[in-house]
Amino acid sequence: xxxxxxxxxxxxxxxxxTPALIVDLDAFERNLDLMADMVTQAGVKLRPHxxxxxxxxxxxxxxxxGAIGACCQKVSEAEVMVAGGVADVLVSNQVVxxxxxxxxxxxxxxxxxxxxxxxxxxVSEISAAAEAERVVIDxxxxxxxxxxxxxxxxxxxxxxxxxxxAADPHLSFGGLQAYHGSAQHRRTPQERKEAIDSAIAGTTExxxxxxENGLExxxxxxxxxxxxxxxxxxxxxxxxQCGSYAFMDAxxxxxxxxDGGPFDTFEHALFVRAAVMxxxxxxxxxxxxxxxxxxxxxxxxxxxxxxxxxxxxxxxEHGVIDITTVNEKPERGDAVLLxxxxxxxxxxxxxxxxxxxxxxxxxxxxxxxxxxAARGALF
Amino acid sequence: xxxxxxxxxxxxxxxxxTPALIVDLDAFERNLDLMADMVTQAGVKLRPHxxxxxxxxxxxxxxxxGAIGACCQKVSEAEVMVAGGVADVLVSNQVVxxxxxxxxxxxxxxxxxxxxxxxxxxVSEISAAAEAERVVIDxxxxxxxxxxxxxxxxxxxxxxxxxxxAADPHLSFGGLQAYHGSAQHRRTPQERKEAIDSAIAGTTExxxxxxENGLExxxxxxxxxxxxxxxxxxxxxxxxQCGSYAFMDAxxxxxxxxDGGPFDTFEHALFVRAAVMxxxxxxxxxxxxxxxxxxxxxxxxxxxxxxxxxxxxxxxEHGVIDITTVNEKPERGDAVLLxxxxxxxxxxxxxxxxxxxxxxxxxxxxxxxxxxAARGALF
Numbered sequence: 001x002x003x004x005x006x007x008x009x010x011x012x013x014x015x016x017x018t019p020a021l022i023v024d025l026d027a028f029e030r031n032l033d034l035m036a037d038m039v040t041q042a043g044v045k046l047r048p049h050x051x052x053x054x055x056x057x058x059x060x061x062x063x064x065x066g067a068i069g070a071c072c073q074k075v076s077e078a079e080v081m082v083a084g085g086v087a088d089v090l091v092s093n094q095v096v097x098x099x100x101x102x103x104x105x106x107x108x109x110x111x112x113x114x115x116x117x118x119x120x121x122x123v124s125e126i127s128a129a130a131e132a133e134r135v136v137i138d139x140x141x142x143x144x145x146x147x148x149x150x151x152x153x154x155x156x157x158x159x160x161x162x163x164x165x166a167a168d169p170h171l172s173f174g175g176l177q178a179y180h181g182s183a184q185h186r187r188t189p190q191e192r193k194e195a196i197d198s199a200i201a202g203t204t205e206x207x208x209x210x211x212e213n214g215l216e217x218x219x220x221x222x223x224x225x226x227x228x229x230x231x232x233x234x235x236x237x238x239x240x241q242c243g244s245y246a247f248m249d250a251x252x253x254x255x256x257x258x259d260g261g262p263f264d265t266f267e268h269a270l271f272v273r274a275a276v277m278x279x280x281x282x283x284x285x286x287x288x289x290x291x292x293x294x295x296x297x298x299x300x301x302x303x304x305x306x307x308x309x310x311x312x313x314x315x316x317e318h319g320v321i322d323i324t325t326v327n328e329k330p331e332r333g334d335a336v337l338l339x340x341x342x343x344x345x346x347x348x349x350x351x352x353x354x355x356x357x358x359x360x361x362x363x364x365x366x367x368x369x370x371x372x373a374a375r376g377a378l379f
Numbered sequence: 380x381x382x383x384x385x386x387x388x389x390x391x392x393x394x395x396x397t398p399a400l401i402v403d404l405d406a407f408e409r410n411l412d413l414m415a416d417m418v419t420q421a422g423v424k425l426r427p428h429x430x431x432x433x434x435x436x437x438x439x440x441x442x443x444x445g446a447i448g449a450c451c452q453k454v455s456e457a458e459v460m461v462a463g464g465v466a467d468v469l470v471s472n473q474v475v476x477x478x479x480x481x482x483x484x485x486x487x488x489x490x491x492x493x494x495x496x497x498x499x500x501x502v503s504e505i506s507a508a509a510e511a512e513r514v515v516i517d518x519x520x521x522x523x524x525x526x527x528x529x530x531x532x533x534x535x536x537x538x539x540x541x542x543x544x545a546a547d548p549h550l551s552f553g554g555l556q557a558y559h560g561s562a563q564h565r566r567t568p569q570e571r572k573e574a575i576d577s578a579i580a581g582t583t584e585x586x587x588x589x590x591e592n593g594l595e596x597x598x599x600x601x602x603x604x605x606x607x608x609x610x611x612x613x614x615x616x617x618x619x620q621c622g623s624y625a626f627m628d629a630x631x632x633x634x635x636x637x638d639g640g641p642f643d644t645f646e647h648a649l650f651v652r653a654a655v656m657x658x659x660x661x662x663x664x665x666x667x668x669x670x671x672x673x674x675x676x677x678x679x680x681x682x683x684x685x686x687x688x689x690x691x692x693x694x695x696e697h698g699v700i701d702i703t704t705v706n707e708k709p710e711r712g713d714a715v716l717l718x719x720x721x722x723x724x725x726x727x728x729x730x731x732x733x734x735x736x737x738x739x740x741x742x743x744x745x746x747x748x749x750x751x752a753a754r755g756a757l758f
Contacts, residue, residue, distance in 0.1 A: 003455060003755050017478060017758050051695060073696040076382060093696065094656040096667070096712050099396060118657055119711055149697045150657035150665050181694060277473040278497055278529035286529050288475070291676050292727050293757050297693075314676075315560060316430060316723050317452040317472065318528045332498055333475050344695050348671050348728070351755050376382050376730050376754075378672050379396050 005352045005369045013356060013364040018275040018335060019289035021350040024359040025367055027269035028246060029061075034266065035245050036065040042232035045239045047071050047090060047221065052243030052344045054374035055353065056084020062246070071221075071241045072374075075100050075107070080374035082111045090114045090221065092177055092241060094122070094142065094150050100379065101129035108135040114219075116142040116177045118151050123164045123171065130170035138174040139165045140219060143206055145199035147181040154202030155209060162215045175219035178203040179241060184226030185251060185298075189258050196230040204236045225266070226255055249343040251298040271304060271337040271359075272346065274319060279332045283324040287336060290317040294338055295345035301338035305360070306330070311338070348375050384731045384748045392735060392743040397654040397714060398668035400729040403738040404746055406648035407625060408440075413645065414624050415444040421611035424618045426450050426469060426600065431622030431723045433753035434732065435463020441625070448491075450600075450620045451753075454483050459753035461490045469493045469600065471556055471620060473501070473521065473529050479758065480508035487514035493598075495521040495556045497530050502543045502550065509549035517553040518544045519598060522585055524578035526560040533581030534588060541594045554598035557582040558620060563605030564630060564677075568637050575609040583615045604645070605634055628722040630677040650683060650716040650738075651725065653698060658711045662703045666715060669696040673717055674724035680717035684739070685709070690717070727754050 006017035016022070039046040048062045050070040059070045059081055069088030072078040078089045088111065095104055095115055107113040108130070115126065117139055130137045141161045144151030152158055158176065166173040183195035199222065207217050221239040223231035225248075231237040244252055247270035255263040274289035291314045294301050300311040301319070308325035319338070323329045330336055340346035347353075355368035385396035395401070418425045427441045429449040438449045438460055448467030451457040457468045467490065474483055474494055486492040487509070494505065496518055509516045520540045523530030531537055537555065545552040562574035578601065586596050600618040602610035604627075610616040623631055626649035634642040653668035670693045673680050679690040680698070687704035698717070702708045709715055719725035726732075734747035 003758065006758060018476070019757050094665075094667075096654055096656045097397070118659065121711065144659060148663075149694070149699060150659060152659070275475055277475045280497065280523060280529060280531070284527075286473075288473075289757075291674075292724055295670075296676055297670050315528070320528060332500065345671055349755070350757070376728070378398050378668075378729070379382065379385060 003351050007354045007366045007369055009366055009369055011366040014335070016273060016354055016366065018273055019293040020273050020354050021347065021352065022271040022273045022337065022359065023247070023353050023355045024269045024271065025355045025357050026359070027267040031246050031248065031266045031269055032062060032065050035242065039232065039240060040066065044232050044237065047239050047241055048246065049092070049241050049243030050077060050081055050374065052347065053246060054347055054372045054377065055370065056081055056086055056373060057370045058246065059084070059086050074377050074379060075104050076377035076379040077374045078107055078113050079103065080377055082107055082113065084373060086111070088112045090140070090219070092116060092179065092221065094118060098125070098129070101126055102132065105129040105133035105135055105137060108137055109133060112138065114138040114140060114174050116140045117161060117165070118142045120161060120164060123161070123168055127168045127170040136170055136172055138172045140174040140177045140221070141165070142177040143202060145178045145180045145202045145222070146183060146195055147179060149181065154206045158206045159209050159213060162210055163213070166215055173215060175217035175221065176203060176206060177221050178237070179222040179224070180227070181224065184224040185255065187254060188256050189260065192227050193230060196227045200231070200234045200236060207236055225252055229258070244343050247343045249298070250302040250339045250341045268304070268339050270340060270343055270346070272301065272340060273335055273337055276330050276332050276334050276336065283322060285321045285323050285330050287319040287321065288317070289319050289338060290314045292316050293349055294319070294340050295342050295349065297345055298342035301340050304337035304339055306336065347372055351375060382730045386733045386745045386748055388745055388748055390745040393714070395652060395733055395745065397652055398672040399652050399733050400726065400731065401650040401652045401716065401738065402732050402734045403648045403650065404734045404736050405738070406646040410625050410627065410645045410648055411441060411444050414621065418611065418619060419445065423611050423616065426618050426620055427625065428471070428620050428622030429456060429460055429753065431726065432625060433726055433751045433756070434749065435460055435465055435752060436749045437625065438463070438465050453756050453758060454479050455756035455758040456753045457486055457492050458482065459756055461486055461492065463752060465490070467491045469519070469598070471495060471558065471600065473497060477504070477508070480505055481511065484508040484512035484514055484516060487516055488512060491517065493517040493519060493553050495519045496540060496544070497521045499540060499543060502540070502547055506547045506549040515549055515551055518550045519553040519556045519600070520544070521556040522581060524557045524559045524581045524601070525562060525574055526558060528560065533585045537585045538588050538592060541589055542592070545594055552594060554596035554600065555582060555585060556600050557616070558601040558603070559606070560603065563603040564634065566633060567635050568639070571606050572609060575606045579610070579613045579615060586615055604631055608637070623722050626722045628677070629681040629718045629720045647683070647718050649719060649722055649725070651680065651719060652714055652716055655709050655711050655713050655715065662701060664700045664702050664709050666698040666700065667696065668698050668717060669693045671695050672728055673698070673719050674721050674728060676724055677721035680719050683716035683718055685715065726751055730754060
């Protein structure tokens, strides 16, 4: 049911079928190297989020550079990561239902696959699954530090869950999951700092309360690409869960950096390569990538290196670029690169990554074609 | 690389893993029957769009009820439809590039796979591909009747392309592609009528001009679920390309019907079944379906049969429902049905359809599990 790959290793760029998911391997590797340096200097650990890339191949590149494992949002993602050789996974999410928990427990026979809870019933549910598979499951308490999704409030509620985990013979208490998702895309460094200051305060309060009660948090996890420097410097978070830094999307590029200038710490390394299938007028180029090839939940993609061009609309299979003020207008049949608005759901639309060396040079050449192995891992 | 199915035929509803794509088979079949009756009464043909359902199984159900074939947007979709037994396909889109055209030509050795053009260069490109595979490709001229995407303007420009097609020994002139996409979701019947009146005028002008020049349009195709009754009654369109009528999404349900009341000609037959994974407060239920399971390009999904509930946000793997005013609040672990905002891209996120008989009854039972065979068919 998965499609044939749009390219083969060794292909030149023009041979890649469209629309295809392209990784600029040079920029990608620089992003991984830079983040590895930054976390080392900050004295924290990196557990990058695999929900973004859906690929053991990417996870192993990160682990090679010092990452301690991977995060997943779904048990089915964790299955793909473990099968691909990732030995330490945190499912940074709630998992409900006996069949999913049975899979989670079984995975723990092969690897360390931790999970989060935010309800007392989850303790007995996960414990039963762990007992059935004769494993001990390391379990974290998720606290809501501002994201407004899952999680208990910081403080007493977290203590009660942590105690129940620690008291269970089939579970070990792993620490806290304290991710502030909605802070990542606040545009100014001040807005992000306010949000993360509040997250740090709630997390610190909870870590201290637990310590007073004899419960040590081995993992205090959170942070994304928009705020990780704040959590890294907090003194309380010890594992960063950034994902998008590896590829860097157009929405993150709308953030202002710490100095108020552009947030250009990381380079755009992910593109959708599309072909112009119609040039109905001097003002418009229609490409063969719509929102089934490039997710638009966080805004339209941005055409790469085409000054004056603006994407004005995407339907399922069409993308319309306003090229009124573009000097060298793309012609019918030409390929264009689009920077996706949001990496994660864009990657999830494709079966294959096409890794290109020297992407923006005349020598561009396909080096890797690797599967988006956990694409569609919804369960 | 595709995921295991979330259910097996014979399963009860509670056994279906979440999040899963559910088809209410009873409503689905009623939708197909109703449209079949409507097109018969109108004296036009139905060529439903497979970009919506991505499944030969669905296409064959439509053909069994009188549909003459299927539309696709991509050659790779057409490959899946032909492999699944659909003998008459129209690629209702531009196809650019020799490799794609070679595939299109090869497919014509097995089935009738027509295509559209909006540029004179396409004539020689498609002709070369047809000659190489020793086939004749039926080719339509796409005219822009208001959608503002691909297509030449009605009238003279279309005549020139039609003449070039008719003069080519490896092509046959098939008619006109005249779809007004953006008219489908205009909310009032007056707005839709204005848009389609204009489309009908441009199409009629073109058909007449071609006839005066000895070129007959065997196919005059267009129409979607929002406007098909207008095209059906136009006297000029003879093939309707509706897709969403089979499943009916939340965005179409926001249209007003011809009488100014709700547009309820068709029933909601497609759902994402999700589980509540957290109940962080009395006001909020968080489900395990985000926009990787339910596309949000046309708005958030609508919870089914939960009066007062409102979806307030979706991130990649989380959906948040405001249940403040809901009387019977869903508990942690309960399943809910979501009506997707937009069928087409939602279907494209899933590997499997779970077809349920008696969905909204206590006897609900899985009857079919069939693949979304053309999911990810981007090429």
